[in-house]
Amino acid sequence: MAYSKELLTSAYYTMTTIRQFEERMIKEFMAGNIPGFVHTYDGQEAVGVGVCSHLSDDDIIGSTHRGHGHCIAKGCDIELMILEIMGKAEGLCKGKGGSMHIADIDKGMLGANAIVGGGPPLCNGAALSMKTLGKPHVAVSFSGDGSSNQGTVMESLNLAGVLDLPHFFVFENNHLAEGTGDEYAVAGDIAERVRAFGIPCDKVDGTDFFAVYEAAKKAIKHCRSGKGPYGIEADVLRFDGHFIGDPQAYRGEGELDDLRANRDCLKIYRERVTGEGWMDTSALDKLDEDAAAAIEKGVQRGLAAAQPAMEELYSDVYCSY
Amino acid sequence: MAYSKELLTSAYYTMTTIRQFEERMIKEFMAGNIPGFVHTYDGQEAVGVGVCSHLSDDDIIGSTHRGHGHCIAKGCDIELMILEIMGKAEGLCKGKGGSMHIADIDKGMLGANAIVGGGPPLCNGAALSMKTLGKPHVAVSFSGDGSSNQGTVMESLNLAGVLDLPHFFVFENNHLAEGTGDEYAVAGDIAERVRAFGIPCDKVDGTDFFAVYEAAKKAIKHCRSGKGPYGIEADVLRFDGHFIGDPQAYRGEGELDDLRANRDCLKIYRERVTGEGWMDTSALDKLDEDAAAAIEKGVQRGLAAAQPAMEELYSDVYCSY
Amino acid sequence: MSQADAAAPANAHPNKTFREAINEALHQEMERDSTVIVMGEEVAGGAGCKGSDEAYGGVFGLTKGLGPRFGRERVIDTPITESAIIGAAAGAANTGLRPIAELMFVDFIGVCFDQIFNQAAKFRYMFGGKARTPMVIRATAGAGLRAAAQHSSMLHPVLTHIPGLKVVMPSNAYDAKGLIISAIRDDDPVVFIEHKLLYETSCPVPDEAYTIPFGEAAFAREGSDATIVAMGAMVPRAIAVADKLAAEGIHCDVIDPRTTSPLDSEAILESVEVSGRLVVVDEANPRCGLAADISSIVAEHAFSALRAPIKCVTAPHTPVPFAPALEDAYMPGEDRIEAAVRAVLGGR
């Protein structure tokens, strides 16, 4: 199976952007340049990018507390994201949302969500708009293994099934919800749970971009063609803490080293595309450098930028008392 | 398989009590003697009684808005129930709860619940008490087909699975939630949904007391022996409206006549026990009469009884402003 | 503020019940704007049964006829799944529709509160103005039908507390129609509270569509001796008391804010500036309630005009009891309102 040069390039560029973006956010956070609670997506890039490669700005995604990767994969401007994450006036949401509450409706990014399970009900709504307005688009919700236990998520599966909504449910099972493993917290199995609502659901290796890409292609085609919702459960991992600063005491000895060595989706991608002769190392390196430069530029702009003016405290809400 | 005389008698007596109780409540409601919203259980008697026949006062049940049958099956005093349903001072809950909020903790009846899906989370708690305190009891929650779509119910299944709680989930699928059928509202299948949480779940004919009795026996044994939760989905029906006064326009032509003729659990019981030679018709008739007399006595007492004194408005709550 | 329009003007318009007025408005708005949809339990009538698919139209019949008229694509029956209903309405509102979600009883906000207060209400602000959430949540509220603790709450204080939500609570059929149309056309999430006891009340209601702006109180009665503020089902009771006192020569303003958020505090303050006496009547529980809210606004901003303690007439701090005698005592009655007005008048 061959992929277009364009796809191969853009997929890698987006993945390396996410990886480097997150590593830089960790650095800036540690340096005191980012306030609040930040959850990074490094390690899971192949899922966000594999899925969003099939989407246009008219398709909608709903994200989670761990939303940077989804935003970038969906095409949000990374400089505006950095400004937002730093709480600056020119940020994507005027600095009023921050890492956990980024949205960019123009890009079809319906919002990160700091409430676990908050997104899937909203994505049903986006899918309902598409269905009602007769548009051929899809809504995609991202949920974690932990999130799969929240009632709102299960209700959303049922309602999507009942109304045959074009809603693609992506479960990113990184086997951790803060310090709780899916082995403990998920009775049964996520994919089985999805199927019990009459919704087809495939399991996929979330470290393999191409596997995610193919599974998402099939799922999204199903949704777009009016056949109702579809699900995938992606087996994936996160490299960093639940939030930046988390000491990760719940990790086993050598667990992280092993994951970094053997389950890094970027390494796996590089091996595959060079092995197949689809891209060469220097082209990939060049993409790494381009991404780094773009992030550097954004960070510098972010560091120099101003916080919102005091009036913004009272704007964007219908009335102030 | 043979059943003890005692069981056969008490099961029929309880079922006929429920049937006649509900028919009488409808009459009294129509006569203006019962205020509020009342949901009757007639038609579903074999489920409540088949399940509760295995329970003692130390086992706990959690009921629904359609709770009279569960109360009676669990041993609540029918006179005090009638007083409660009529809003009288000596009612089971001093007349402050009414039909939708009856409880009798001494009898292990944790409460009707006017919030669909409100009960199963509470029953997990009762089951947790049993597990933590090392008692060999079980908690049983009753839910409807409509209720199976509520997030709280699905969360309860998961938590019961995770904590291996002695919680028996009884789903009474009467194929209606107000005017919405399970065909429409339940994506997939209830029993499959339960199983997806790793919880064994059997389907059973809810008009056959003996089928329910056997299924419940197996399930409760499983729970009592520390193996965790168990479920059944009982195929059942209701004879009357969603609430008393409901014109039931959602019924098909002849649907109710057919149900009354062919799927009446009391008729089915009578045929079985007389057919097997376990009981004779006159004994059954006598039980019908005894139940009628007890209900008549309760209704007369209820009609004559007084409403709560005005102080009760302010009692049973920590402070009044 | 607009004057007297809430008081069911005796004009040429046909009488309609509160229920009919809302139902008519829903028909008109769905006709006018194809992005308006309705969703909830049995709002289209029911589904998946052997008999009629039009058995209901909302359990209280408010959406009756919409299903047959506009089709099931726009009038959507749902399972019992309030979080998913409200969430779907919010997400649909973000993406081009104007959903009206029915929450059968406002008491059910407990199972979907996150989607209301953390999601829909906050999008516009936390996304820096980037999201619009034009949705309406219609819900039945209040005591009086012997539905007891879990089906009789008011809860508008909880909703009024939440920034980003607009909260509407009409007291008569005329206002109900104008306010529901305003709610549907509003770009923010609106909770529209329908008191059970009002459904059968009626007054003249124009056939054509009209709007009533949010944040404009109505004066149901006028008088300078005292100010009575009342909302929803309390308004008819306040009017009855005012009329009784008027016969004695005591004349009160009866102010119906109609929307609790935004609140027309100016109308209230102006009235108190004149009367110097305030009684606030609200059916909700007292602590952190709307009566307290209005009292505190006046105690801060019209303090020097006040000539007597402010009286709040509310339910007690208890759940709603079932027994009719207790429930009747639970709801603020005309006797308690009258006593409060006489008290602020110094015992007149």
Added chain:
Amino acid sequence: MSQADAAAPANAHPNKTFREAINEALHQEMERDSTVIVMGEEVAGGAGCKGSDEAYGGVFGLTKGLGPRFGRERVIDTPITESAIIGAAAGAANTGLRPIAELMFVDFIGVCFDQIFNQAAKFRYMFGGKARTPMVIRATAGAGLRAAAQHSSMLHPVLTHIPGLKVVMPSNAYDAKGLIISAIRDDDPVVFIEHKLLYETSCPVPDEAYTIPFGEAAFAREGSDATIVAMGAMVPRAIAVADKLAAEGIHCDVIDPRTTSPLDSEAILESVEVSGRLVVVDEANPRCGLAADISSIVAEHAFSALRAPIKCVTAPHTPVPFAPALEDAYMPGEDRIEAAVRAVLGGR
């Protein structure tokens, strides 16, 4: 009411942080009463991972050490399933246990509100006194950590509105210990609100277990010129303002109600009877908030003592913004409290 004990008396007791005081109390109560259990996300430390099962102890570390000490049967890690957590706690409370459920952030009441307000809070009343529900919900609340709109709310006004719930909001480590012990021993459902900004504050805290009764305010400062009522993280700010003004010869009562439901309205009314001037400081949003609630109680019951308008100092009617400059302006600061006190003093 008890005097001064909230003001961190300089005595022989060791200094402990708010976090340590609560953690110690939890240990002592679990030791004393085997029916006390703790449940929530990572309260025991985490489960089902490859590494340590003691990574956490609640995300803010409040339950640290309980898991290893009392075992996983009594310290129960749960999935992310707040309705099921609160429901299980309520059902367990009805059947013999005294559960303490941790709601990681009070903002999460949205996904479990029904189990709190329609279930746990109402059982005792609607079942005619037949049910006891001795449970505690512990939750982190408030702004100040740049956690933005969905992780920084207060929400005690919503909880205080609900009959049947008790609501506790300590402002210092000493009170936190005494109040959490009272909460655990109470037979009604209690919501115990821990402000994020207080966790690291410390004061002398006795090693032994002790209780502080509900409904008894503490006087953090005393003075007859004005009355300042403040709660939670607002108390240290109110104290700072009072101390600054005291240096100028203006002496204020600083009243910390400690429990918002029940509320020690007597202490407040008595103070206002003397001072005639009231400022209420609360971090929650203003509409139907606790500041309004207290203001209305005073405007009704101590009206004749009032010599100036009552001032409420609260957050604006907006969600909590993310940018630090905005968040700082969102929270009532010492400057705004001081200005309000000077205003009620007529510009002194």
